[in-house]
Every structure is written in structure tokens, then in C-alpha cells.
Amino acid sequence: MSNILCRQCQNPIKFDDKHISQRTGKKIPLDIETNERHDCPVRREQQQQAQQQLPSQSQQSQQMQRRHLQCNKCCGNEIYFDVNTKTQSGKFIPLDKDTGLPHQCQ
């Protein structure tokens, strides 16, 4: 039987008929040395990273960017605030939704 390499970590793995995933019906990759289910370190890392991308922080910042307001001074155009665009005194500057430039009331 020729060596099969794990596509993720390049370690040699094997398959046999006794180890079949009940969920997918596919043969489960096994470690050659231990005969145990291959616990792929690379794959595990990828899954951890995928989970870390989920948490609320990134969702929150996306919502921040998407939150548009209407200029309530005069024109009613849509504006937004960007955390990177502040006056020297630390106040948010209203930006035009379309241009991304500081909003100037008409």
C-alpha cells in the first residue's frame, strides 16, 4: 500500500474499511504509527482560526461601518462617522456616505 499524505500537514496517513465516518460515509484518515484517527494539527489550527474570526468584535466593527445616519441639520443626506476620522479635539467628523469626504451641508 502506497503512502498517502495528509493534504493539510503532509504527514503519512492511511485509510481502512473499519474506520468510516458515520456522518459522511467516507473513510476516516488514520495515523500510520498509532492506527488512531488522524488528529491533524494543521486542520485543528485552521478550525481554531475560523472560530476566532467569528466572535463579536469583527461583527461589531462591521456594524459600525454600516451605520448610516441622516444629516439632521439641513440636507437630510446620509452621513456616517468613521473611527479614523476625527477632529483634533477628538470629535467625530460627519462624512458623506457617497464620497467618504467630510460632509458639508448644502
Ligand SMILES: [Zn+2]
Ligand atoms: Zn494532517
Ligand SMILES: [Zn+2]
Ligand atoms: Zn447636511
